[in-house]
Amino acid sequence: MQFIKKNSGYVDNILFLKWDRFSRNVAEAYITIRDLKKMGVEPQSIEQPLDFEIPESKIMLAIYLAAPEVDNDRRALNVFHGMRRGKKEGRWLGSCLKGYINTRDENNRPVIAHEGGIKEELVKSAFNEFAGGMYNIEELRKKLNKQGLKCERNSFWLLLRNKGYIGKVFVPAFKDEPAFWVEGLHKPLIDEETFYNVQDILEGRKKNLPNKFQTVRDEFPLRGYLTCPLCKRTLTASASKGRAGGKFFYYHCSNGCKECKKAMVLNEGIETYLSKYNAEPQLITLFGTILKQELKQNNSIGRKEIEAIAKSVVKLK
Numbered sequence: 001m002q003f004i005k006k007n008s009g010y011v012d013n014i015l016f017l018k019w020d021r022f023s024r025n026v027a028e029a030y031i032t033i034r035d036l037k038k039m040g041v042e043p044q045s046i047e048q049p050l051d052f053e054i055p056e057s058k059i060m061l062a063i064y065l066a067a068p069e070v071d072n073d074r075r076a077l078n079v080f081h082g083m084r085r086g087k088k089e090g091r092w093l094g095s096c097l098k099g100y101i102n103t104r105d106e107n108n109r110p111v112i113a114h115e116g117g118i119k120e121e122l123v124k125s126a127f128n129e130f131a132g133g134m135y136n137i138e139e140l141r142k143k144l145n146k147q148g149l150k151c152e153r154n155s156f157w158l159l160l161r162n163k164g165y166i167g168k169v170f171v172p173a174f175k176d177e178p179a180f181w182v183e184g185l186h187k188p189l190i191d192e193e194t195f196y197n198v199q200d201i202l203e204g205r206k207k208n209l210p211n212k213f214q215t216v217r218d219e220f221p222l223r224g225y226l227t228c229p230l231c232k233r234t235l236t237a238s239a240s241k242g243r244a245g246g247k248f249f250y251y252h253c254s255n256g257c258k259e260c261k262k263a264m265v266l267n268e269g270i271e272t273y274l275s276k277y278n279a280e281p282q283l284i285t286l287f288g289t290i291l292k293q294e295l296k297q298n299n300s301i302g303r304k305e306i307e308a309i310a311k312s313v314v315k316l317k
Contacts (some may be wrong), residue, residue, distance in 0.1 A: 002040050014043045019061070020068035021045075029065045087171045090185040097164050098149065099123035099189050112186045118191065122149040123165070127190045130160060131197040139217065160198050165190040219249045219263055223268060230254040237263060 002009050014036065016022050023029035036043055041053065048064055050057040056299035083093050092273060096102045096112040105111045114120055122144050125154040130140055141156040151159060163170070163181055173179040220237035227233070229236055236254045239247045249263035279287075 019064035023067045230257045
């Protein structure tokens with residue numbers, strides 16, 4: 001079309017084998033024929049020639065154009081219903097989930113199976129570590145990205161929401177039939193308890209996520225534990241880029257004080273200090289048991305306080 005517009009009067013005809021090679025959309029075909037005729041060009045089929053000077057040829061043109069469009073629609077409908085039927089049977093159709101691979105079963109039908117490699121382990125880590133509450137969602141995504149799980153922010157959120165990892169298959173809504181999940185034929189990658197713990201965290205029903213400035217990062221293990229010698233506030237941490245490239249990590253005051261220490265120096269200092277102390281395995285086990293009891297008691301006290309405040313709010317209303 002661009003060539004014809006730039007070279008007026010140069011083209012007389014456009015030839016093609018059959019009318020279904022010209023178009024499989026009736027409306028677009030008529031618009032294109034009209035535009036070509038305005039530019040003095042006649043489209044013509046080699047095997048299905050038409051004389052546009054004869055009015056009755058318009059009937060044959062309509063048949064030639066409508067038949068392939070109907071055929072296309074019928075094929076698309078058959079594919080759609082076939083895929084829907086397959087999903088209802090529990091088959092995961094289309095590209096596989098991260099941590100799975102596309103393969104075929106003993107009847108040569110498409111299925112997905114565990115990948116058995118690094119991606120499978122990283123997906124498991126994503127659910128387990130997020131459920132454990134050590135990382136917020138963005139820090140966990142960045143950490144796993146470095147290890148090889150390439151995932152954008154929105155994709156990672158959807159990954160943690162996808163019931164396909166507990167062996168389900170989603171059947172979308174169609175006409176009066178609502179959308180629903182069915183038991184899939186593929187094996188789950190994540191157990192249901194872990195999966196639903198993650199959902200509780202994402203939906204705010206379970207608050208075991210760390211504070212933004214107390215999340216664990218390999219570069220800042222002491223963040224949240226150091227205090228500013230000037231204002232006595234807790235030190236935060238951040239990274240800065242050098243002029244020659246690369247990143248440098250520092251602990252600094254969030255209150256605007258000029259207190260700033262290299263993270264590597266402080267981290268190594270603490271490691272050197274801790275290396276002086278050794279404990280028997282039995283003492284470590286005992287210490288861990290005492291810590292768990294203390295945490296459990298503190299959590300129960302916190303819950304009681306929250307319940308008492310909630311009752312007071314209701315009473316005041």
